[in-house]
Amino acid sequence: MLIIRQTQIDVLAQLRLREFEDRVLEHLRHWMPRHSLLLGEEPMRRVVQHGLRKARRYGLDSECTVIGYVDLMCLLGSGFDTDPLLPWAAPILTEAARGDPVERGDRLYDAAWEYIGRIVADYRDQDGKPLTERLVLLLREGRATPREELAEAAFPAFGEDLQRTLATYFPAKAAAVGEAQIAALAQRARRRADQHRLSGQRGILLLAVLMFILGDGFDNDPLLPWVSPILTADADEATRVDRLFASGTENLRRWWDMEKTNPGH
């Protein structure tokens, strides 16, 4: 009788996982070519592994649903499952009667694309061309915000400014999300800033904008590996905020430049 040791099974499982990751990477190279080009293979592999862990947590463990989950991470941010600005996701992911994972994955997909359909006007014009400038303009406006500490008494005005700014540059997304959610975003940005040792108005606004554009979990997103080193660096607040602005602008430009040079697959 042939005996298979547990170590052999583990090796086989690792091999199967690696093969699966390769298949997802191939899928992403086709459907998410800019993510794949910007990050490179190993960082994208870490994205896939992150997606696999999260998808399994929600019972979406079929190959096809994991791929669908990773697709949505790329489109909405890796933390889309817990993003308060995307409240339609959690009920589908956490429903008690989990049922067929493929059917649930399809429902998640449909809900995501219904949402994307409502906000896409902020990202692309009627001909499908990307609207690059408004992202850069928004960051540039944020850079003009004072560095002074945000006093408690000034916070309501800060929240109103954030509402106005986001509604100006991202009207479709601001409308889809709603005023209450943006007000809550301002609060979360302030708490997140505190965690990152930021207390100035400029830094808090930048975090709020990036949370709005890139997803609530942008500061811990394997798709955005340039963020965390800046925020955790041993440097003063002004330096880190300036670097975050510069890197944000640079990465957005690289992203959209790739669209110009590589519009198809």
Next chain:
Amino acid sequence: MCGSGDKPPKPSENGASSCPAGSTTQTCPLKKPHLVELIEVVARSPEGTVVGAGAASGKLATKTTRTDKKGAAYKQFINLGKDIDGADKRHPEYSRAVELRARVEGEGSLSGLTVNFRYVLTPGKDRPAGMTGGVKEGFSSDGGAATTSSSTDAEGWSGTVEFHLSQYAGDQYEVFAQLSDGGAEKSIGKFEVWRKFWYQMTRATTHAVPAPAKSVTAYAAVCADMLAATEVTFTKATAPAGTFYPAYMVRKNGGDGEESVIGNHNRDQFYLKFSPEPGKPVKGHLIICRNQWDPAAAPTGLVNESLTTDPSAEITVALGQWNAGIVKPALKGSLVSFGQWTQGANSGAITDADIVIEKTRSGIDRFKVKLPAGAPAPTAAAPVNVKLKLNYGTYWGGESNDHQMLIVYDGDDKAFNQAVSHEFGHGFALTPSDGKQTAPLTKHATYYYNDQGGQGPHCHTDATLVVDASTSSGKRWSGGTCIMYHQLSPSVCKQVFCAACEPHLKLKDMSTIKTAR
């Protein structure tokens, strides 16, 4: 980042297994083969996907993207060949055929599965009932079957299926595919029947001419894109002789400025200014002139005048036509066909040099005679008798000869646009006489011919028949509002092809410009 472009497939259709990711077990049920995509393809060695009416493929690289749309429908220009720019630049949006493939994914063998194709038609406005044969839509050929099937290969691809749109402009199609044993149906489209043609404008550098915007709109209304090709200009130095005249020669009180005059005397040389382009095979040549004049076939009748002064008083010659005049030099040959002065037994010749056309003449059928040296000085008591026959010309508002079109632009944009639309309309065989219409269309309801006005076949929508002795029938249509009415009528022309003409034009494939005769 929601700025991403192509939409990836949903989990049930992304081609991956429904087994747990990284599973090492052998008990996972096979994922049943199912249709994952229906795409448009183009054979450009190698074959690739056409994005637009269909999505990008999960397997086949994108070759090109359709951009020409009307509303949500993608335009299919049925009057152009797919390979007019070469096989490596094959145009999926040209010709009546669109090429489609479906793909199946799943576990187990993917070959030998049957994919069924069907289409849904949304008829264009006033599509005639009973379209059959070559003008009808279908799979594999013009007028082909309403459905077709194709077997998949080992990779799950169906064969390339051709769907041929109808020949009726505005018809829209959505094509569907489904595995023969059921499952989700995939669709692609819509595709809409359009035609495309170009115009090359040739004009004098000194003659500013606007783009024919109303014509472009009129043709868009019958689903035809009318596009500008490279313009050609000419100067007096590069134009044939007899092209430029001072305006007073061709128009009363016209002034000294020189204007282009094109007609039978020089138009063949202007025809040569047409630049054929393989990639624009349906191209009309709009030769724009300020005046269209043709030399009359025969000289005037004999003018017999008694001169009492030299130069003479203004002489009016009966030309017998409202649209005729005397210009110097003559459009063709000599101005004086026959000329003689006499006084008693003395006589001599009158030549072109003795004909005076003044800037202030009171009509373009008028001139003066300055007697040549050697002729006596006329007086009331001793007049000099002059006998003359002059070659003259007639002026017109435009004409077409297949793709060569002579168009007058005198600053009246409406008349100009009507003329452009009208001559192209003739080029696309409007207005057909009974029996010449494309089946299954019935007789054109408002057709008429030369005997009721104009030259060639025309349309009398909204016109009334009036008495006119100059036509062979004694009657003429007056006040027509269709582009295809025989007279330039900027104040009443609606700048559209009327309801009677529209279906006839829409059923033309417009693959050539050939004047209706």
